[in-house]
Amino acid sequence: MSKKLLSLILCIVMVASLLAGCGGTSSTPAQSSAPPASSKPADPAPEAKPADDEELNFAIIVKSYQSTYWLAAVKGAQEQMKIKGVNATFNGPNSESDIADQVQMFNDAINSKPDGIGLAACDPSAMLDALQAAKEAGIPVIAFDSGIPDAPAGSVLATASTDNYKAGVTAAEGIWTALESRVKNASGKIRIGVVNQDATSESITSRGLGFIDKIFELCKAAGKSPAVVGNDYYVGKAKDKGNEGSADVIIEVRVPSQTTTELCATEASAILNQSDTIGVFGSNQVAAEGILTANQNLGVLGSTDDKVIAVGFDAGSIIKAAVKDGTMYGAVTQSPLKMGEVTIDLLIAAAKGEPVSDVDTGGAWYNKDNMEDPSIAPNLYD
Secondary structure (H helix, E strand, O other), X not given: OOHHHHHHHHHHXXXXXXXXXXXXXXXXXXXXXOXXXXXXXXXXXXXXXXXXXXXXXXXXXXXXXXXXXXXXXHHHHHHHHHHHOOEEEEEOOOOOOOHHHHHHHHHHHHHOOOOEEEEOOOOHHHHHHHHHHHHHOOOOEEEEOOOOOOOOOOOEEEEEEOOHHHHHHHHHHHHHHHHHHHHHHOOOOEEEEEEOOOOOOHHHHHHHHHHHHHHHHHHHHOOOOEEEEEOHHHHHHOOOXXXXXXXXXXXXXXXXXXXXXXXXXXXXXXXXXXOOEEEEEEOOHHHHHHHHHHHHHHOOEOOOOOOEEEEXXXXXXXXXXXXXXXXXXXEEEOOHHHHHHHHHHHHHHHHOOOOOOOEEOOOEEEOOOOOOOOOOHHHOOO
């Protein structure tokens, strides 16, 4: 074969190869991992939750599991956790008198490094060092039920609670509707008792003082000379304590040595056994149930002029039953469910670095006539 013929054959082969490589008739074109330049853009990915709420973990410390009030607050928090997709652990001492136990629980919570801590302090003054430690660890703290007035600056970012002083005033106004004529028409000395479960918790002390100050004011406006006697803390903190020697209305304040229904009942008995007692106030569920426990042996409570008028605070099956049957004239309810919900909301915001502020979770007077009202009934936990 001549060299010219061989060159011609090679040229023909090369041209045929080029045509095969460029041909548009192939049914199996090569695949590419990159999309064609003219293809439609992919739909955007779903927007992620800010700060990944489901990864937030909180520690919630209540005052105790002694009353159903705290169980209601925990329930409110748990329901809100499910809605918001966050996690929390719950803890609390056996009794609201177990202050050291609660402080230890708070310190343990700091060591677990949560995204925030919700605290209902039994004794605000006992928590100050621990609050400083939480601040230094960068853990935001939200108080609920009770404020912590002397907390280190910046350690408690907000408080979710009832305006407790105002709630005590509401209780005084409620009992006054039954006592006003008896006070005005009294010819001798009369007595109105106050049973507070402690003299340390901000919620209890503010509530008790709200009641004391308002009853003092109302008695004075009725032409009487009232005086506050009994527990040194409340006597010292009252706006006006009067003069016991010349008083014709004694406002007697009693506080048990420990926070139990039984010891509150002992203090209530000391008031109810006085022949000149016409009214008594229990400033929370434990104190109110203590008054009702004392009455089981005495049988002096009721809603008529010949009985001692009792008013309470919070709810629970025992108080609700007593209000329904007239043993207790009425009570003031808070909203522990809402308090738990708001605490979770505030913790989430604080954990994200958002600004937070105090929230008044409200309170209202109730008696047998309005217990079923839609604005009251949801707050009357069992």
